[in-house]
Amino acid sequence: MTIHLKPELEALIQKDVDRGHYQSVDEFVERAVQMLHEEESLLANDSQAIHEKIERAFGQFERGEGFTPEESRAWLQDKKAAWLKQRA
Numbered sequence: 001m002t003i004h005l006k007p008e009l010e011a012l013i014q015k016d017v018d019r020g021h022y023q024s025v026d027e028f029v030e031r032a033v034q035m036l037h038e039e040e041s042l043l044a045n046d047s048q049a050i051h052e053k054i055e056r057a058f059g060q061f062e063r064g065e066g067f068t069p070e071e072s073r074a075w076l077q078d079k080k081a082a083w084l085k086q087r088a
Contacts, residue, residue: 003029
């Protein structure tokens, strides 16, 4: 199979390969396709649950139960740190 990409996309892929995140362009493309497939499958199979969570979040926001921007950033940083630790 031959795939033609815009030069900008080729440069982004090559940057990730050069940084050592992937061994080759083929590995990058394989992982990207897997992730896209997983995402689409999740959305297709769990759309009702996702919709319910979004509705619940809107309700919390309307009641003033949301996070401040600072709290959101701190929460995301904590989640990222835990994720990175798990991958190490």
